[in-house]
Amino acid sequence: MDLDHGADDLFEHAPCGYVVTDRDGVIxxxxxxxxxxxxxxxxxxxxxxxxxSLLTVAGRIFVETHLFPMLEHSRVVREIDLDLVAADERRVPALLNASLVSPETGRAVLAVFIEARDRHRYEDDLRLATRSAELAREQAASLAETLQKTLIPPAPPHIPHLDIAAAYRPAGTGREVGGDFYDVFQVSPTAWIVVLGDVSGKGVPAALVTSLVRYTVRSFAIEHPDPAELLGQVDAVLTANETRHYCTLVVARLDRHDGEWELALSLAGHPPALLRGPGGEVTELGLFGTPIGLVDVPGFVTVRHRLQGGSSVILYTDGVTEGRGPNGMYGEKRLHELIHGLPDDVHAITDGIARAALDFQNGDASDDIAIVTFAPHR
Amino acid sequence: MNLSGRLNVTMHGPVGAPPIVFVHGFGCGQVMWRHVAPAFADDHRVVLLDLPGSGDSDLSLYRAERYTSLEAYRDDLVELLDELDLTDVVFVGHSVSAMIGVLVANAAPQRVGRLVLVAPSARYLDDDGYVGGFSERDIDELLGLMERNHLGWQDPLASLVAGAAPADVKRELEDSFCRTRPDIAAQFAAVTFRGDNRADLADVGVPTLVLQSRNDSVAPMAAGAFIRDHTEGSRMTVIDTYGHCPHLSAPAQTISAIQEFLEEH
Structure with a gap:
């Protein structure tokens, strides 16, 4: 081939397929x-x-529904992945660029096809890999949900002479295991433990720590009736576990004496419990303690309180107070005012807090929310 | 946001004039009507919209489990006509939206006064003697083809994962009106080409115009003739053009065919 060729030669011998059609699409x-x-x-x-007629049927539909509208609008389309159909019915994967010949000649086009077999194989591999990654992600998400369900009891157990309600709202889409949990269980014929906590981090590693903490609390609770002592034991176990996750906990032990509930409560780096009195007034309950598994010298204090008729105790995680909305952080003050105004009923209080915390963040919680409310049976 | 906002409704022409609603088909959004719709804005209230998932509709409201059949689109459009409180509407639907128009007219006869079906097909798949022009395999291939051609769509999540997108990735493509989120495009294609609305034609009770392109490989002459023959009170006008989009390839003829129909009915 002569290097000094003219435009016709360039067209004829170009290393890509050139086609020109008339306005009726004829080559x-x-x-x-x-x-x-x-x-x-x-x-x-x-x-x-x-x-x-040299495209697949699917290719024709795509040309009619997408490419011609785009050509008509912008006069050019680029990087379209289409199969040509050869005389022996073989599919020839190709990349297409096309432009309108001129505005006057309607659908007359100049098209360039580049064979793209290798690229196709590579892309097919990528698509397969993407699909299996998606599948794996879905399986992981579903595993996480299952795991979550084992950590959050569907409903607290029935306890004689005590009303109790709980709520859990996962952060965001809820597809990831959060660190919040609660548990309610019996330790003697007349005594119960209510525990609520927040493990740092998210995902399966955090869920494993949640599981460890939950079962450690359960196994030491009978032996250690004092909540501060119990927290000390849990701290030792978590420290020995060498996990980088730590957690905050509130442990409340309820003992039934002479027709009344005695409350013993201890905090481990957790927001104080809230006591709602018979008149709706809200006070904090509990003294600061160190988070579990975080410091070398842990310290926990038990406070005791006799629950009066008409009062309620609310345990919550910081997903409630630290939720951010257009008006800043939800905060303790808003929470106290909210609880003051809620009806005197453990379900109304629990649901009211959960709804307010979510609404404040326009329904999209940035952190998990867990709430447990209990009160002497009304 | 109300439905008009979610479907990116735009309106032109005198308020209170007889309403004409243009609905785009599978592929691109309301921009498809740019050569035709303005011709009606002198004496009509012209309403344009993007179907759920298409064009500039609000994608956050597209739920795959809802849009599994044309009935979901019908319900949205009936709700939209209620919201806009339009009556005696001229419903102009292209391609799959021609059939959505049939469903809307049947479901809300108090809203729709006349139907204009542009390049319609009541059934794309060949079926026991009926010639739609396509096989299941063709449709599977179409879905594959669409998976390979995103037309500039970029998953906002993927670009987040990759970090800040370089400027050339961010460039806005002019043809955003044909760019549809890939999973939505695939579902809309499947709903469109696997649908069968032949039985709905018998229920049409309004004057109907079938606008048939002379050479249309997606909705061939036989598909238009079938609709004319099975829709009482319908007539067919053949537009001498190539392709599936006479409103793009022959806008003047498309406009005059619709105007003629509106004058007579």
Whole structure:
């Protein structure tokens, strides 16, 4: 081939398939590479075939529903992945660029096809890999949900002479295991433990720590009736575990004496419990303690309180107070005012707090929310 | 946001004039009507919209489990006509939206006065003697083809994961009106091409115009003729053009065919 060739030669011998169609889509020019790709002679194609007849049926639909509207709008389309159909029915994967010949000639186009077999194989591999990654992600998410369900009891157990309600709202989409949990269980014929906590971090590693903490609390609770002592034991176990996760906890032990509930409560780096008195007044309950598994010298204090008729105790995680909305952080003050105004009923209080915390963040919680409310049976 | 906002409704023409609603088909959004709709804005209230999942509709409201059949689109459009309180509407639907128009007219006869079906097909798949023009395999291939051609769509999550997108990735493509989120495009394609609305034609009780393109490989002449023959009070006008979008390839003829129909009915 002469290097000093003219435009016709450039068209004819270009290393990509060139096609020109008239306004009716009939091929009026095609070069050697295009004819090679479709495995046909010039006289079988030029002035005989419509370009669309050399595409798959699916390709024709795509051209009609997408490419022509785009061509008509912008006069050019680029990087379209289409199969040509060769004379022997073989599919020839190709990349297409096309432009309108001129505004006056309607659908007349100049099209360039580049064979793309290798690229196709590579992309097919990528698509397969993407699909299996998606599948794996879905399986992980579903595993996480299952795990979460084992950590959050569906409903607190029935306890004689005590009303109790609980709520749990996962952060965001809820597809990831959060660190909040609660548990309610019996330790003697007349005594119960209510525990609520927040493990740092998220995902399966955090869930394993949640599980460890929950069962450690359960196994030491009978032996250690004092909540501060119990927290000391849990701290030792978590420290020995060498996990980088720590947690905050509130442990409340309820003993039934002479027709009344005695409350013993201890905090481990957790927000104080809230006591709602018979008149709706809200006070904090509990003294600061160190988080579990975080410091070398832990310290916990038990406070005791006799629950009066008409009062309620609310345990919550910081997902309630630290939720951010357009008006800043929800905060303790708003929470106290809210609880003051809620009806005197453990379910109304629990649901009211959960709803207010979510509404404040426009329904999209940035952190998990866990709430447990209990009160002497009304 | 109300439904008009979610479906990116735009309105032109005198308030209170007889309403004409243009609904785009599978592929691109309301911009498809840009050569035709303005011709009606002198004496009509022209309403344009993007179907759920298409064009500039609010994608956060697209739920895959809802849009599994044309009935979901019908319900949205009936709700939209209620919201806008339009009556005696001229419903102009292209391609799949021609059939959505049939469903809307049947479900809300108090709202729709006339139907204009542009390049319609009541059934795309060949079926026991009926020639729709396509096989199941063709439709599977179409879904594969669409998976390979995102037309510039970029998953906002993927770009987040990759960090700040370089400027050339962020470039806005002019043809955003044909760019649809890939999973939505695939579902809409499946709903469109696997649907069968032949039985709905018998219930049409309003004057109907079938606008048939002379050479349409998606909705061939036989598909238009089938609709004319099975829709009482319908007529067919053939537009001498190529392709599935006569409103793009032959806007003047499309406009005059619709105007003629509106004058007579």
């Amino acid at each position: 009026v020019q095609a070069n050697a590479e295009f004819l090679r790709m479709v495995g046909r002679e010039a006289d079988e194609v030029i002035a005989v075939r419509m370009l669309s």
